[in-house]
Structure formats: structure tokens, C-alpha cells
Amino acid sequence: MELQIEDSILVRDYISGDESALEKLILKHNQRLSSFIYSKVLSRDITEDIFQDTFIKVIKTLKKGNYSEEGKFLPWVMRIAHNLIIDHFRRNKRMPRFEGSEDFNIFSVLGDDKLNAEKQLIKDQIDSDLSMLIEELPDDQKEVLMMRIYRDMSFKEISENTGVSINTALGRMRYALINLRKIIEKNNIVLTN
Numbered sequence: 001m002e003l004q005i006e007d008s009i010l011v012r013d014y015i016s017g018d019e020s021a022l023e024k025l026i027l028k029h030n031q032r033l034s035s036f037i038y039s040k041v042l043s044r045d046i047t048e049d050i051f052q053d054t055f056i057k058v059i060k061t062l063k064k065g066n067y068s069e070e071g072k073f074l075p076w077v078m079r080i081a082h083n084l085i086i087d088h089f090r091r092n093k094r095m096p097r098f099e100g101s102e103d104f105n106i107f108s109v110l111g112d113d114k115l116n117a118e119k120q121l122i123k124d125q126i127d128s129d130l131s132m133l134i135e136e137l138p139d140d141q142k143e144v145l146m147m148r149i150y151r152d153m154s155f156k157e158i159s160e161n162t163g164v165s166i167n168t169a170l171g172r173m174r175y176a177l178i179n180l181r182k183i184i185e186k187n188n189i190v191l192t193n
Helices: 007-015 019-041 043-062 073-092 107-110 117-134 139-149 155-162 166-188
Strands: none
Touching: 007 019, 007 043, 007 073, 019 043, 019 073, 043 073, 073 107, 107 155, 139 155, 139 166, 155 166
16 A cells, blocks of 8 residues: 655645645545535536636645645645635625625525535525515615625625624624525525435
8 A cells, every 4th residue: 555645745845846746735635625626516627627726726825935734735725625616606696605604604594515406406596586585684684785795895895885883794694694594484495405
């Protein structure tokens, strides 16, 4: 059995100029990373694109010397891939995502988790109905939600634009999502896992 070289050694070797070390890192984590990306995007082509973009970011960060790993190379790479997946969905105006705790994660509202093809069709329908459902929210909650989802504004920007504190903006977002969940249930738009 071939001895696995530790990630930290391969990273150090690559930073020192050993190009083959990067190839070894990619081969070592190819399966795990590809499976992770595919489970989210459900497309081989998009998986390949995001996989490549992930390692372009990895290379740039390593070349700049901005990487402090502490032996956590794979979680770091997975986080880069995860952010690129979110960017992909944002560009395609699908699956809006919120930063922070689970309370601000639209996935949890819509009951999303590794959707199969049939659930994906249902979810696409929900996404198209989402703006209609948002109309039922109180104006202050609707305003924060629209700024966050459709204009991709930070809570700091929302706070500055609405003249309320960041905590108030976060609170309105929390209540908007709670109310949105109730509206979704009232309309019988519930996805089972």
C-alpha cells in the first residue's frame, strides 16, 4: 500500500516550487471534492468547472503566500468550493443563500438537502413562486428579504439603506424567514427530505 504523503508536506513542497506536489494534492482529493460539488449542482459539466475554479483559487492563494493551513487543507479547499457553488447559484438567480446561522439559510426554509431530480423540479417551481410568496410579508420584512436575496446586499448595507441597526435588520430577516416558512406551509409547498 502506497504511503499517503500528508497535505501539509505537499503544500510546503508546492510553495517551495515543486509543481508535481499540486498534482498529487489534486489527485488525492479529486474524488471527495468532485462528489461534494456534484451533490450540490447535479451536473457533471458544472462540477468540472467549479472543481477547476476551486484549484485556480487554491493556486493563487498558495502562490501569494496567503495560506496558513495548520493541517486543514481539505476543509479549506471544501470551503472554497462551497463558496463557488453559492456564487454559481447566485449568478443563475437560483437557490438564494444567506450567510450566518441556520436561521438565515433559505435552504432550511425550503427543506433542501441533496435533492433528487424530481425534488429539483419541485424546488425550481418553489423558487419561481418565491417572489409571489414574499409579497405576503409585512413591508419592513419584505424590504430586508428583497435586498438580501435579489440585491445581494450585506446586513451592514441593508442597515445603512433602511436607517435601522444591523441587529434590527437581522431581526427582520429572522421574522421574514419564520413568516415565509408559515406562508410556504399554508400554501402546502413543503418538501419532504
